[in-house]
Amino acid sequence: MTARSRAALPLLALGLALAALLSVCSGSSGVSAGSALRALFSGPSGTDADLASRVVWSLRLPRLLLAALAGASLASAGAALQALVRNPLAEAGLLGVSAGGSLGAAAVLLLFPVLAGASLVSATALGAAFAAALACGFVLFLARDREGGVSVTRLLLSGVALNALAGAGLGLMLTLTSDQQLRTLAFWMLGSLSRADWPSVAVLAGLALPCGLLLAVRARSLDALSLGEPGAAHLGVNVPRLKGELVAVAAILAGTVTALCGVIGFIGLVAPHLVRLTLGPSHRNLLPASSLAGALLLVLADLAARSLPGGLELPAGAVTALLGAPLFLWMLKRSRL
Amino acid sequence: MLQADTISVNRSGAKVLDGVSLSLEAGRILAVLGPNGAGKSSLLGALAGDLPVAAGKVLLAGRELSSWDRRELARTRAVVTQENPPAFAHAAAEVAGLGLLPWEGMFSRAEETRWVGEAMAAMDVSALARRPVTELSVGERQRVHLARALVQLAPAAGKARFLLLDEPVASLDPRHQHLLLAALRKLAGEGVAVLAVLHDVNLARRWADDALILRSGRAAAAGPVGGVLVPGVVSEVFEIPARWVGTQEDRWLALGC
Secondary structure, three states, rough: OOOHHHHHHHHHHHHHHHHHHHHHOOOOOOOOHHHHHHHHHHOOOOOOOHHHHHHHHHHHHHHHHHHHHHHHHHHHHHHHHHHHHOOOOOOEEEEEHHHHHHHHHHHHHHHHHHEEEEEHHHHHHHHHHHHHHHHHHHHHHEEEEEOOOEEEHHHHHHHHHHHHHHHHHHHHHHHOOHHHHHHHHHHHOOOOOOOHHHHHHHHHHHHHHHHHHHHHHHHHHHHHOOOHHHHHHHHOOOOOOOOOOOOHHHHHHHHHHHHHOOOOOOOHHHHHHHHHHHOOOOOHHHHHHHHHHHHHHHHHHHHOOOOOOHOOOOOHHHHHHHHHHHHHHHHHHHHHO | OEEEEEEEEEEEEEEEEEEEEEEOOOOOOOOEEEOOOOOOHHHHHHHHOOOOOOEEEEEEOEHHHOOOOHHHHHHHEEOOOOOOOOOOOEEHHHHHHHHHHHHHHOOOHHHHHHHHHHHHHHHHHHHOOOOOOOOOOHHHHHHHHHHHHHHHHHHHHOEEEEEEEEEEOOOOOHHHHHHHHHHHHHHHHOOOOEEEOOOOOOHHHOOEEEEEEEEEEEEEEEHHHHHHHHHHHHHHOOOOOOOEOOOOOOOOEOOOO
16 A cells, blocks of 8 residues: 555545535524534434524434435445446446436336325335346346356446436336426436435445445455456456446445435546546555545535525536536546547 | 366357367476467467367366366466456556455465565566556566466465466567566476467477467477477478578577578
């Protein structure tokens, strides 16, 4: 580990902590930064009488944690997919995982309108998006070539087809909805953290942690994959199993995030790319650093999204896309594709 | 010992290897030669386990290749294929260090660093250690990959070890060709069985023990280099004139003239 990578993780963690404090202290409810901090450090009050405590503990904190977890999950899913297809331009959106997730969640919202707006919504949508993402993973598995390996070209083209299919499904549903549902759906589809609550945080944490651990254990095998699949196999890597694990991990992480927050693009692309530029591509550094960077980026994007003058709130997904899409185009221009 | 017993390999329906046998003992270097498309890389692929054999079998240390545990196999034999650019800009030392992947968790960081350092010095790439491999020349990268293979086999010293190389000197300058082959000779001296696809008959005569010449997927000639790499065989297989030049004690093959 070089001096640079030793310094990078604490620096990123410090940045995340500062962004988190800033995020807890700011908002549109009129609670001052000082009373927000006091409420944060004195713990949940248990009564509804204390406005600051209620705002911090049931609104801002779950939102902050969901943003951090979602950012880290999207960045990890991106890093996993990039290692899998050996290309820094891969992302969950590209493979149709995010689209599958949003289609599943939209289906639940529309087919069971009773639940819409209820606090159960994230949990139910989660089930649907999860199933959809896994279904996508399965279809991607079917993108195997005759020799038994998942061919990268087939994988990417399957992703294109899945994206088109999920987009068509969503479009169909949108035409069948009432105006009120349309508003709910549209806001959710753009990707926002405004629905954050403690159950969503718990669900995402419970899924993201084992996925992150699995990736960490496989760090060196992911490096070996950079040599190509035969090269990794010569080093003793069980390549078919590793590829299956990567597809599953990316589907779980990106699908769950999409169900809870909607489609938030480009974090999975931007975070690993920035880390590679500064620390190099070794996954032992890349995985933890891009998780932290992804968390930091999404916390900041959400903060920016809800700090507009006049109390306006932008969907966080729009902010990440505004910053991420130009970077993606720049990477595309520079790449040798 | 690495043995191939009348193996055949099919690729997209065509028979690219047809009943080839070979036997490579510990401490020897076998050079595989032949015209383009003769099946050299397919033979290497079959011996490495990358390509399924349609007929015949491959035995490594007496056991059929398919019965080996992945990790055990990776600790016993290393493979360097023809240049395949890495996807990401890993530092050269990181790529060489990947040779320790099958040994993950067995050794201290200090031991790992020592092995990587020794292998990189042997391949004359120590100065490139921190450079991104994507910025190296093909020849430099080839030597980094060989250092990786040396690292992979280093901890297994004293046990049966095998090294399979596809055109390891193809992109190297003359000095590094000899440096690499001298390193292989040294490895063979330590008991490693080395199989290398080579194109230069004189390099093969100088550094290898045995030669196997392939033509159209079949073994055209096999045996000690002194008996196989002679003008008659070479000119017939490669379809160019070949003759001895130099003195009786110090002679080499002049091709094409």
